[in-house]
Amino acid sequence: MTKSKSMLHNLMRPFRFGSSRDSQGEDDLEQIAANEKKFFRFETLVEATNNFHPTNKLGQGGFGPVFKGKLKDGRVIAVKKLSQYSKQGKKEFMTEAKLLARVQHRNVVNLLGYCVHGSEKLLVYEYVTNESLDKLLFTEASRRGELDWKMRYGIICGVARGLQYLHVDSHNVIIHRDIKAGNVLLDDKWVPKIADFGMARLFPEDQTHVNTRVSGTNGYMAPEYVMHGHLSAKADVFSFGVLVLELISGQRNSLSSGLFPDAENLLDWAYKLYKKGRSMEIMDPTLASSADPDQVTMCIQIGLLCTQGDPHLRPTMPHVVLTLSRRPGTLEEPTRPGMPGSRYRRTRRTSVSSSNAGTSGASDSYASTTNTTGTITAAATATANEIASGSSSVSQGYVTRRKTITATENEIASGSSSVSQGYDTRGKRPMEG
Numbered sequence: 001m002t003k004s005k006s007m008l009h010n011l012m013r014p015f016r017f018g019s020s021r022d023s024q025g026e027d028d029l030e031q032i033a034a035n036e037k038k039f040f041r042f043e044t045l046v047e048a049t050n051n052f053h054p055t056n057k058l059g060q061g062g063f064g065p066v067f068k069g070k071l072k073d074g075r076v077i078a079v080k081k082l083s084q085y086s087k088q089g090k091k092e093f094m095t096e097a098k099l100l101a102r103v104q105h106r107n108v109v110n111l112l113g114y115c116v117h118g119s120e121k122l123l124v125y126e127y128v129t130n131e132s133l134d135k136l137l138f139t140e141a142s143r144r145g146e147l148d149w150k151m152r153y154g155i156i157c158g159v160a161r162g163l164q165y166l167h168v169d170s171h172n173v174i175i176h177r178d179i180k181a182g183n184v185l186l187d188d189k190w191v192p193k194i195a196d197f198g199m200a201r202l203f204p205e206d207q208t209h210v211n212t213r214v215s216g217t218n219g220y221m222a223p224e225y226v227m228h229g230h231l232s233a234k235a236d237v238f239s240f241g242v243l244v245l246e247l248i249s250g251q252r253n254s255l256s257s258g259l260f261p262d263a264e265n266l267l268d269w270a271y272k273l274y275k276k277g278r279s280m281e282i283m284d285p286t287l288a289s290s291a292d293p294d295q296v297t298m299c300i301q302i303g304l305l306c307t308q309g310d311p312h313l314r315p316t317m318p319h320v321v322l323t324l325s326r327r328p329g330t331l332e333e334p335t336r337p338g339m340p341g342s343r344y345r346r347t348r349r350t351s352v353s354s355s356n357a358g359t360s361g362a363s364d365s366y367a368s369t370t371n372t373t374g375t376i377t378a379a380a381t382a383t384a385n386e387i388a389s390g391s392s393s394v395s396q397g398y399v400t401r402r403k404t405i406t407a408t409e410n411e412i413a414s415g416s417s418s419v420s421q422g423y424d425t426r427g428k429r430p431m432e433g
């Protein structure tokens, strides 16, 4: 083809019609992906996982089963077979997966690539050797003692850095929406890695169940998200705050545990003790010999700042990372934590913390009341009480996924994002190819 002919050919490409255009597009994408070594042949994954043998199965998540495998080049992988309910078109899936595979950070589980085979869609991750944090912290309680303070502090710092990367430093703003102990994997050196990012892109909103607008996990979801479906990076900050308090206390943030004297949940308990100057009482007793009291006190305060009812008052992740990198010092006073069922109310505050530069003086806050305003219909089928007690099925299945919205990096970095105002039904902001 001459140069001018090939130019014309390229110009005409978007206007070609019919299936040949689609298959051509897919072929092109496959070719690009293959060149970038992100596209895995199905046969390669069959071989690596011993034909997805049950003994290779690592577990079953909301998006489908995960299998351990080994590639011929020696790399150990985790292959997630996406649920058949992912109706996303092949081309779109490949575009999304290709972009997500560019997200690379020490504290994020790296997506090595992906595969499409007939109706099957698969994601190929680096294999992370150790358990997920929830197993160590909660499921096998006897193992909680293995996590001394230094390790827990390292996990707090690592997850904070991973989230900062997703919110601000990656090519695209990525709001995770499901930060929880179960989505933090630990490698052989106990470096934490955030799993399951970017699922919103692979499970577009219009393909999820009608009653399940809110996804996420009970006990971790910010009240504005539960109640109104408002999602911003500050919803991740809230979940991160819950995780911090869980790491310090060794307790799940759930009502059903009944472990929090005179308090509704872990956040309430921590806040009440903090107000009495006794915040250290939430500390897991197994940390007694390893804890650095100044660091623990600082982290409790960070946890409380992150879980404040008013999303505008919560710090941004860059601010959290900065605070953690400094020696423990004076921090702002946290206001009341957000509770599921809290009512949304705007109040004018006289002082706004330094972590919120860029937010307006008038701030939204959540009244501490369990009276709902009926706006729960904007969220999920679960009631506020179900969510608070962890008995809701909001996060149980693939149908509960996911929604995120648009924001610029600067908005998110400054905490002034208006992301909660508008939704991108496909769970993303536009990305460059």
Ligand SMILES: Nc1ncnc2c1ncn2[C@@H]1O[C@H](COP(=O)(O)OP(=O)(O)OP(=O)(O)O)[C@@H](O)[C@H]1O
Pocket: 058, 059, 060, 061, 062, 063, 064, 065, 066, 078, 080, 109, 125, 126, 127, 128, 129, 131, 132, 182, 183, 185, 195, 196, 395, 396
């Ligand atoms: N990259 C990985 N390396 C090692 N194990 C992994 C990896 N990804 C997932 N797993 C394991 O596979 C299992 C299923 O994980 P997945 O993330 O799909 O679901 P989940 O976190 O259990 O639930 P949910 O989807 O509701 O968050 C878990 O036990 C998890 O620890």
